[in-house]
Amino acid sequence: MTTAARQAAIERTGWGNGFSLWQPRNACFWVYAGVVGYGLWFAYNLVDSQVRVYGPALGTSALIFAVYGLLLWWFTARIDRYSRQPRGLVIAGFVWGGLGATWTIAVHANTSMLHLYQKLVSPEFSLDWGAGLTAPVFEELGKGSGVLLLMFLAPRVVRTAYDGFILGAFTGLGFEIVEDILYALRSAPDEFGSHQLATSLHTDVLRLVTGFSSHILYSAVFCAGLVYLLGTPGQRRRPVLGPVLMLTAMVLHFLWDSTTALSGGDGLVVVVLMVVISLVAIAIVITVFRVTVRPERDAMRAVMQPEVDTGVLTPVELDALAGGWRQRHRYRAAGGLRDRRRRRHRLAAAHDLADQIAKAGGRDTRRVQVTRSELARLALSSPEGP
């Protein structure tokens, strides 16, 4: 592979391009700002109306889910290890999920639809199936619409289905955290508010246990499908696969929200259904991850192959860099316990170099030379070499 292949990979993936939300000539910017702004105002009013009574429950749940959110953020950022998304872009996705998709779209649409099911079908139908028939549509569309806006706010960055997968996960994370806090706040008045901490903490625990297999996962699958459906300069359109993935996310969401109705109210069956649905959902998201990450790994290989040709990296290191966790683990473990740390640092430095090369558009800039010299320093620090 040559530097031309490197250039092509950088161009195809949009790797290294920056992102700025402030784009007054972009209609998507104004819709984004309006939707998030309204969501913020709505959330403020909701909190303001309840905080005097349910402040302890709200504060405790917000703290718990902030820590939980940080852990999930760290995990999601970890899997974005190839052509990384700019931080501003993933924050924009998270904010849309937490403020726009929830308070401006999902809450209002869900409430109206539940009322309509009650009026037009029956109260029993609304209680049993209403959530399952409403939330998957408006919540997935709500989160996905944020990623659609980001695709047109950052057309030089969001290029591959994997970009959609990662942005969807961050958008779902924002939605998940805010929804968890909302559920905890809704539980506070249980038992007439006489044990608000206990009732909200009970909800917190349930949401913590089931959190990962819900919104983050659904949106990652849905938004990968969205990028396949629309296509980009770096991702050819897949008019069948795209809608199939979007529909899959909605069906998983429907099943999750309908466990009580599907089980006929049997608590044991509900638990079994939840476990089975979670396992199926995790299997699906791993499959989608593997399918969408392949071009990203190819891009990493194309960008870093010239570094192998010039001896900066070894072929084994390139395999670890452009591979999955097995290859990385094998590379780190190969040097034994004593060399493990240095090998980990070599991989991190190689990632830095790949990012700098992408940011420089493949040119050999001063920053690229500095990060390359870091790799040399880490190689020299071991008597065995790389």
Place this chain on the structure above:
Amino acid sequence: MTQTAAPGPGRHRRREHWVPVERRLLGLDRRTLVPAGLVALLVALALGILPAVDAAVPLHDPVRAGDVVQVGPDVQFSPAAGANLVSGLRRSTGGAGYPNRASVTYEGARFTVTADRYDGTPEQLLAQIRTTDAGLRGNGDPRVTGKPVAILNGSGQRGVTAQVNGAHTRGLVAAFVFDRTGVEIEVLGPATVDVSSAPAITGMIRSVQPTREGRPTREGRPTREGGGA
């Protein structure tokens, strides 16, 4: 003399976002109008169209004589014939359980029953409701204003009631505790009419009672739930 600065990252970004005049419509990039319009349509559907359709479709679920509304697993009441069941389920129709709140409207009054676990007396429950209402609601919303007055339901169990008043509404709130299940009854109507003293409303309040008579207590001794006063 003019000086040309070297293009920095900021200048490069501005060039990236530059929209040529022939690609603009009302100052906006034409290529972004379709996705922005689609999302705006979704927002309009969620925020405007669906709530408007919901408001336009009337809720008509009239209660017939003999209908019993179930509130949670342990409490029931009999709305007046002709009342409109706004939320909640009739007894024996709940597939996956009954919601712990039910509401009917009757001749301008809204009658809401909430049942949930509660360890305490009816007086303590009323005090809890008073505190919560005072903290949650704004100046225009109803608050518990009157002094507690003892009442009995149809099966002789004792509860307490107090008046509620708001800028546009007035009515009453009543509290019962059946065994370890607290019950809040809220009756609200227009500020100009005292709906809570209507015979049909009094009848509905008296009809609120535990579902299962003689359910064992925590000590395992069968008793009438809540204990009559």
